[in-house]
Amino acid sequence: METERPPAQGRACEHPPPRAAARDPIAPRAEARWQHAEGRVPAPPQGQLAGSGFAGLEFAVPQEPQAANLVTPGTCAGAAAGRRPPSAQIPVPAQRAPPGKARLDEVMAAAALTSLSTSPLCLGAPAAAFSPEPGLEPWKEGLARPPGSYSSSTNSGDWGWDLASDQSSPSTPSPPLPLETAHFLFGDPTLRKRKSSVRVMFQCLWKSCGKVLSTASGMQRHIRLVHLGRRQAEPEQSDGEEDFYYTELDVGVDVLTDGLSNLTPVSPTASVPPAFPHLELPELLNPPALPRLLQPLALALAPPPVLSSVAPPQVCHRDHAYQVGEATGVWEQVSGHCRDERGSGCSSVHLELRATEVQACAPALPSKLGTSLRKPRGDAKKCRKVYGMDHRDLWCTACRWKKACQRFLD
């Protein structure tokens, strides 16, 4: 994973200046075509936003040209597309038309969904959970104190939370959730801070429950009381039945902090759970850099083996995920600070929104250690695909030279 941003990114931000008129024979031609096609009047390139320095966030949303335009104000608009009038119009390949509602606060939501898609949490967790607003969600309140469904007096000492209590979409059965995922995604500070501790948790497998407690006895009591309808008065007569309804969770907390970087791909056959009903991913955006990292994370955080009766076997259809992903945008930071590239003092951040495959199910990771000789073909959309053969002038230089694409890095 290369962290270094290869040079020559500057181009994207460069202003479509006189564009070395003598050079590049195709550009002027193509440009004219492009502009003509849209009935646009060639306008002089817009100057760099004065003093905006780092301010420029630029979004290029692949979508219908006429569709909603969203461009962050104060950008070097027009640069991405290059050669575009300063209007808010975004350069667009005009291939797919996702509703252009790309907001940054949705970015986190996407992250959540991306990773959740491999976990059962998505079934139970309502949209509210994805709200960027911390602390106000009901699930958190439930965290602080056990919800009403559960007589709080019984909670002697064990801590836990009931995620199912917040369920707003009862339509789907809700297998237990990998709490780590939840914690990570929801940013529970308590767990995030601890590193390298492995804690055993107990998770209720009862349909639509998913409660997690810290002690087995607490969990047994929970099951007895809540699900088996035993009386609290009854002594701890454990006939063992409860054991069927909860499972142990090995919670490697360090995964939360370190996991992002050093999670190793998990062999799909080994620890991936029986698979869960597929979640319909709403159209959301992924944050830059995150998605790729979250996927493995989600994979690794997949819930433990579950009673087979709880979660009916069901295959996660990759096709479907693919389709969903197609309509989904992914934020990808294309170039940080433009490297000082031969004097082009562009210092804006260029963000490109591209539609890409959100691998909702188990991502196809380099499963074999062999890392078979050849680098796997990057499945990202590249300039060619994004802009199309005509509009080649919009491609990044590398793409035009038939080199490795620099705009849509793998």
Next chain:
DNA sequence: CGTGCCGGGGG
């Protein structure tokens, strides 16, 4: 067959 891009070649 389309695509990504390496390697090589021309100006």
Next chain:
DNA sequence: CCCCCGGCACG
């Protein structure tokens, strides 16, 4: 250097 393209491996 910049620019292009043959050709090949992927999918």
